Amino acid sequence: MGVSISFIGATTQELDRAERDPSWAEEFVYELYGDDFPSPDRPYGGPDREFGGLQFLFDEAGVGVEFVMDGFQIQEDGTLFGWTAEQIAGVARELRATPWERLAAHYDPVRMGEQDVYPNMWKFDPDGRLGGLEYAYEELVEFFAAAAERGLGAFMTFSF
Secondary structure, three states, X not given: OOOEEEEEEEOHHHHHHHHHOHHHHHHHHHHHOOOOOOOOOOOEEEEEOOHHHHHHHHHHHOOOOOOOOOOEEOOOOOOEEEEOHHHXXXXXXXXXXOOHHHHHOOOOHXXXXXXXXXXXXXXXXXXXXXXXXHHHHHHHHHHHHHXXXXXXXXXXXXXX
């Protein structure tokens, strides 16, 4: 399975309650991914396992998104974070202004392997991994745009 990051839209009220009551938040987010998933009024998206590769590309291209530092921690074990509607809107603007080609120009499977960028498959399939990063980026752009359009924040789950 591996380590992954995912986002699902959240209202300001849900995020406020989650911050006050982390045990409620854990159960609530679990239910969001339950039988009624996906909900048409609640956007969701990756980057899934590609977060490390995308973070490398963001850093190299000077894009100000940092998955594990942005947002606010809800669960002490680092598995659940909240992102405010303002943060989501800001990231959506930044991603809209960043075409995939700008990120792809920084793809360097050798350096990524040397730096152990997760999931460190770069040395085994250097050509094939770029397509997976592009797909994850497009999904991320779509999520942030949809959440920002609805004025939502987000829950970010970090699974390992």
